[in-house]
Amino acid sequence: MAWKALSMIAYFAAKWDSWRKEDVVANLKSLAEHLGLSQATVSRALNNYSTVNQETRAKVLEAAKKLNYRPNSSARRLATGRADAIGIVLPHQDDLLVDPHFADFLAALTKKLATYDNDVVLTATDTPQTYQRFAEIGKVDGFVISAPKAHDERIAVLSKLNFPFIVHGRCETDLPYGFFDIDNEGAFYDATKLLLQLGHTRIGLINGAADLMFAKQRLDGYNRAHKEFGIKPALELIHHDHMTEEYGYRHAQALLDLDDRPTAFLCSSTLVTVGAQRRIREMGLEIGKDISIITHDDGLSSLKTENFSVALTVTRAPIRDAGTQIAKMVVDLVRGTPIEQLQKVVPVDLIVRTSTSAPRRSRS
Amino acid sequence: MAWKALSMIAYFAAKWDSWRKEDVVANLKSLAEHLGLSQATVSRALNNYSTVNQETRAKVLEAAKKLNYRPNSSARRLATGRADAIGIVLPHQDDLLVDPHFADFLAALTKKLATYDNDVVLTATDTPQTYQRFAEIGKVDGFVISAPKAHDERIAVLSKLNFPFIVHGRCETDLPYGFFDIDNEGAFYDATKLLLQLGHTRIGLINGAADLMFAKQRLDGYNRAHKEFGIKPALELIHHDHMTEEYGYRHAQALLDLDDRPTAFLCSSTLVTVGAQRRIREMGLEIGKDISIITHDDGLSSLKTENFSVALTVTRAPIRDAGTQIAKMVVDLVRGTPIEQLQKVVPVDLIVRTSTSAPRRSRS
DNA sequence: GCAACTATTGAAAGCGCTTTCAAGAAAACG
DNA sequence: CGTTTTCTTGAAAGCGCTTTCAATAGTTGC
Incomplete structure (x- = not known):
């Protein structure tokens, strides 16, 4: 050996x-x-x-080539003023929580940026000062902002600094900014509508944290569909939290413990659904029969919705695509493409599998 | 609004x-x-x-402070020769596969490095040339190498270049190098031993990819325990693959389809266990009764083993700790600490919960 | 054939910082 | 009191690259 x-x-x-x-x-x-x-x-x-x-x-x-010459990057940066690097701040919502989606996103972003000879520089602390410092110090030419809140401080700060950035997602502001987003509202509108058409009237929503914009958009879609059907969803049906397996379990539990319990769940992430599924099973219920589920599927490479015991009906938007697209957008932005041309919203597919069906009639 | x-x-x-x-x-x-x-x-x-x-x-x-002065980083780098940045190459084994553990690891690493005023620079392409270029170009002062194979090219290359790096894990080489590793061999030895002591004689191993060093170490531990008990594990019981939910399912299926099927599983990651659990359920078996499970638990923030339907017995080593420790080690290395002082292996806890019990006697 | 271009190259001035070296002032020494 | 030391500071030389500006040689135009 x-x-x-x-x-x-x-x-x-x-x-x-x-x-x-x-x-x-x-x-x-x-x-x-x-x-x-x-x-x-x-x-x-x-x-x-x-x-x-x-x-x-x-x-x-x-x-x-023969002599294997490589220009020194610091010297080049100093002379040109460009860093050829994009900054990205790790979204550590809590101290401990790391979004597994982020790995997929980051991989795609980094890979695409490499084709433009740009690096990705990571930072941990998510304060306005961090952004300012990175910008002023010349370490990066631009930022990618993830998981924006509805009213996101970072956007105010970077706008004020007039520093290039692309938002993965959107937020509510009158400031002009570049973004790439999926149609969260439309996706959850479609999903909710499907459930309502199947005859469900009480649909539990296990959404992401309430201050995150995408969660808000999804709630809007949920509400719009209900409105169209003339139904006013009870507040007790709507849950917001971190998207972990554990919280998926807890909120599913809370929902299933309701007196008039929902016949369908709408989940904001695959991992949440894993947790929800655990609770559903514990209670001896069957997905796709006793309870329908539609989950949002970011196309995580290590956890696929088609592989659930009961293949899941999903709203699907691969997060890697977002990474790839945003890489190009942020480079374009740095190179001078006007912001108006860097605002993209892509539609989300609704893929119907076996986790959705009409609600059982037999209810006590 | x-x-x-x-x-x-x-x-x-x-x-x-x-x-x-x-x-x-x-x-x-x-x-x-x-x-x-x-x-x-x-x-x-x-x-x-x-x-x-x-x-x-x-x-x-x-x-x-008052004038809000920030030294330009490129100028400083050029003058000092230091980059104050550590490089890390995204381990995209396949084109598509991203290890969710990596997000947790990266977060901890980045956060700790920030306390040393060091950035993390990400790269996508994992070729020796990439490492060489980054080193020569002065973009980073050192590297962190993840998921080493038993005989890892990257280590040969960086050693040859005499460029600082710390390996997360170990490999088989006579070259001196710094590393941080958990005692994979010991962990799986302990886990296997526990199962053997409980009376299991056929233990399925759903391990990581065969060329990865940690998988090898775990297999070694598995074998050592068996040897002590005078049992030679059948080759059909040992599976190597990517650590996704899907493969967990498939290999559990293969194992459970064996004529003389195993009474216990040893899984290399939480996600794999999610998949295995799916298959076990499908077959109407009960974890902790019909089949015992021990899984390695990296302490993922979004998927906790204590929250499985049947609380899982685990070998536990939070991957975030590795990130934190390695951050310090690589900075020390760059600053001149000799390699011999930067080689650390930490023990792994075996936490017994309800997914393990003696095998059922009633077998046809 | 001479002015006016064009194509190509080099000298040199930065980019903003660190660090060596020398120098002046103050303090200590004998 | 002159000399050696100690403190403290400034001038200036880079770090390795890009880029302006000037210069040269070669072309073109009339």
């Missing part, structure tokens, strides 16, 4: 040597000297200036 | 103005001029050099 380990390392080392070019050149200056050119010309060649002769450019590019 | 939105914005704007000091000073030069001092002295004062007079320092600090 020890031998094997050693040989593997030797293998990788050799492989690595073959990638690594012999000569390595540290900086522009030495590359320029090596080529017998000025730093200026070499820099221009590397940065695709039209004023540089084709042959020269070719030579420079070749040498740079 | 529109009015309310407007007023909120006005509120935030006002609040913001009160934070924001009137005068703002762009750079060291103007701050120095404002103070009637040289840039050198001001810089020294700001960076806590002992050679600067106490009174002068106080004056400088006060002025810097």
Whole structure:
């Protein structure tokens, strides 16, 4: 085993040597000297200036490649004023809570930004001062704001600083800002409508935290559908909380303990549904028969709604798509695309599977 | 509503103005001029050099605060050669798969690094060249490597480059490197032993991907316990795969379809257990009675093992702790702490709850 | 054939900070 | 009281890159 380990390392080392070019050149200056050119010309060649002769450019590019030259990023940043990096603040709502959706979002965002040679810089503390500092200090060229609240301080601050940012979601403000959002209102309108059409009249809503904009939008959709059917949903049916398995369980429990308990649930995330399902089972009820469920599905890579015991009817909008799109949008914004062109809302699919059916008639 | 939105914005704007000091000073030069001092002295004062007079320092600090001065990070990086940033490469095993544990880990890491004034820079592409480039380019001072394989290329490369890095986990190599790991082998040894002591003789193992080091370690623990009991586990009992709900389901299914089916499962992650549980239920079996389960619990903030229908017996090691510890370790490493002092393995708790019991005797 | 362009390159001035080196003032020493 | 030390500060030289501006050579126009 020890031998094997050693040989593997030797293998990788050799492989690595073959990638690594012999000569390595540290900086522009030495590359320029090596080529017998000025730093200026070499820099221009590397940065695709039209004023540089084709042959020269070719030579420079070749040498740079051969000598494995990489421009120092700090120097470049200092000279250009650009950071080629986008900031993103970890949404740690509570101290402990981390949204699992965020991993998928981040992965897609980072991957797409890499195609624009932009990095992602993470920060933990979510205060206006953090944003200001990052902006002023030149660490990032722009921000992506996640999980906006209806009235989000961060947007006020960044607007005031006149610093580029794209919001993942929307908020209520008259300030102009770029955003990418899914049609949460429409999605939950459709979902609610489907349930109402099936004959459900008491529909429990297990929503995200009340101050988050998307939760508000979803509630709006829920309400609009009810209004169309002339039904006024009881307040006891509407729950707002963090979207964890645990809270899914608790709120399902509360809903099922009601005297006149709902015949259908509308859940804001897959994990919440896992929790709700646990409670439903405990009570000996059957999903899709005793109780219908529609959940919002962010297309998490590690937890798929089609794989639930009872395949779930969902409103589906892959959060990775949001990451990918927002990456492009924020880069465009930094490069000068006007805000008005960076406001996008995409529709949400309603995928009907077996967790929804007409309510059972037999009720005591 | 529109009015309310407007007023909120006005509120935030006002609040913001009160934070924001009137005068703002762009750079060291103007701050120095404002103070009637040289840039050198001001810089020294700001960076806590002992050679600067106490009174002068106080004056400088006060002025810097009042004028809201923030040193430009690129300039500072260029001058010092430090980036004050740690790189981390997103572990996208497949194109689509994102490990939900990673969000928790990242959050803790980022938060702790912030206390050292270090940022986290994310990258998507996981090739040796990526590491090399980031290192040479000066974007980061060090790396954190996640999910190492037994023979991990990245470690060979970074070692060769002589670039600081800390591994979250371990690997098989004779190269010296810093790491933080939990005692996976011990944890699964303990868990397996518990099951064997309870009388189980056929224990299904639903492990992580076979090339990942932690999966190997866990398998080792599983095997060691069996050896002690003089039992040779059948190969059919040992499964390796990605740790998603879906695969948990599938492998549980495969295991339960065996002629002589296992009476206990050992699962490598909470999400896998969710899937396994689904299959177990479908077959009308009862966890903790028909089948015992022990799962490894990374302490995910949004999915807690104590909240399963049948509270799960677990080997528990919060992944956030790893993030926090590694943050400190990598900073220490960059600052010169020798590698030998940066190798840590922490024990794992075995928490017994109700998902484990002696196997049922009645078997056909 | 000379003025007016065009194409291409280089010199040099930053970008905003840190840090070496030298210098002046104050304090300590003998 | 002259000399050595200690404190404190400033001037200036980078860090490695980009970019303005000037300069040269080569073209074109009339």
